[in-house]
């Protein structure tokens with residue numbers, strides 16, 4: 160039977176969700192079209208105790224509502240409907256914000272205006288969640304630390320290790336690269352599988368709307384459910400301060416590729432988890448006070464991951480080709496991570512990691528120009544702020560081993576003279592600052608730059 164066009168649909172339906180034998184099934188549909196079923200598989204998950212059922216149900220509801228964004232985007236119809244009870248008003252307002260900003264880049268590229276279009280229906284009020292300690296046996300103090308294959312989460316692992324925290328390295332999906340990083344941490348590991356509905360890919364082939372989604376929000380909701388199932392009391396992401404900055408402004412609205420890695424999401428989601436899932440379950444980012452450069456400086460202190468990690472997102476595609484090398488060398492993420500690590504590592508070590516010198520390749524000038532916001536905007540990728548990239552270039556221009564490399568010399572000769580030298584200093588960008596939700600006992604390990 161021919162698939163209906165989701166762009167012509169009247170409503171997006173949250174049909175049902177359930178959890179049994181380690182599998183969460185999340186079901187959606189456009190109008191009366193075929194069901195879109197996503198499955199999330201939690202290996203060897205212990206049977207949830209009856210007493211912890213309330214937290215499980217609430218975490219499952221949250222995951223169902225958040226993961227719907229992958230499917231909703233295929234049609235962005237004007238109505239959203241729930242067949243199960245609709246979320247309470249506070250959750251509905253959170254979802255409005257998440258879908259609007261999390262789909263900001265998608266809307267920009269598809270020339271859609273989603274303002275006023277995304278309205279989650281609000282159902283009955285619900286009671287505040289009890290602590291896990293009152294919903295069953297209290298979990299020991301244990302942290303789930305999500306691993307993304309890149310430098311950030313590995314910095315968090317080392318912070319947790321230094322603080323003597325009991326942590327489990329966890330990742331979603333089937334990336335062998337992430338698995339190798341998780342193994343290298345030496346921590347206990349947990350791999351959660353996620354199977355998107357194949358109907359989404361059929362819709363995509365037919366020309367449905369497509370584009371970027373707030374994947375960190377989805378991973379966050381999966382890991383909160385995992386914390387309830389496996390008995391952890393904290394989920395510690397590795398999202399840095401720089402992730403809160405918009406990629407660009409369009410029609411007066413900030414558009415941020417990394418919106419669900421930002422502070423606004425962390426705060427709202429973390430509070431919702433406490434109020435709706437369990438009052439003693441903490442969701443936070445351990446790296447929130449740090450800039451990308453500060454994270455790079457911390458990563459450079461450890462050589463343990465040099466031959467396994469990669470921040471190049473081309474490795475993490477579900478579909479489509481993956482790069483022949485761990486670092487493709489062509490994408491904004493490769494350019495930025497090379498530039499951010501360069502001031503903090505011996506040059507031979509960095510060249511060994513990447514297998515080449517990206518800053519001595521004049522053909523890459525446009526890519527690096529976008530990072531420093533020179534004649535272009537910041538790329539739609541997880542990269543630091545323009546000020547951080549400019550400061551890294553300035554630091555390299557002052558070092559004999561880098562100053563003659565093509566792009567560093569070009570920066571010094573052509574671009575730096577147009578900039579305010581006071582804004583190019585590294586130390587200010589390395590100091591921790593800003594808001595965070597880091598538990599008190601871990602704060603010294605993040606905020607004290609020398610630990």
Ligand SMILES: CC(=O)N[C@H]1[C@@H](OP(=O)(O)OP(=O)(O)OC[C@H]2O[C@@H](n3ccc(=O)[nH]c3=O)[C@H](O)[C@@H]2O)O[C@H](CO)[C@@H](O)[C@@H]1O[C@H](C)C(=O)N[C@@H](C)C(=O)N[C@@H](CCC(=O)O)C(=O)O
Pocket residue numbers: 229230355363369370371372373374375376377416417418419420472473474475476477478479540541542
């Ligand atoms: C790996 C990657 O960067 N993928 C982005 C890419 O997708 P592509 O088509 O090249 O490959 P796939 O990832 O295999 O996706 C296939 C289709 O499936 C859709 N999809 C995938 C996962 C999901 O959870 N929901 C989905 O609907 C996807 O849209 C494809 O149609 O381009 C896409 C369009 O721009 C991006 O959406 C893909 O991004 C992935 C979802 C992804 O995991 N990206 C992260 C590396 C990423 O961008 N992280 C951001 C954080 C953003 C946030 O706010 O959370 C970052 O680190 O900055």
Ligand SMILES: Nc1ncnc2c1ncn2[C@@H]1O[C@H](COP(=O)(O)OP(=O)(O)OP(=O)(O)O)[C@@H](O)[C@H]1O
Pocket residue numbers: 304305306307308309310311312313329330331332337375378395396397398420469470471496541
């Ligand atoms: N597949 C995944 N499973 C679980 N968590 C993930 C996954 N991919 C990314 N994350 C988490 O999402 C957050 C943002 O990812 P991001 O790619 O910025 O981090 P990273 O891979 O650790 O470092 P880098 O910025 O160098 O790529 C991190 O906390 C990361 O651990």
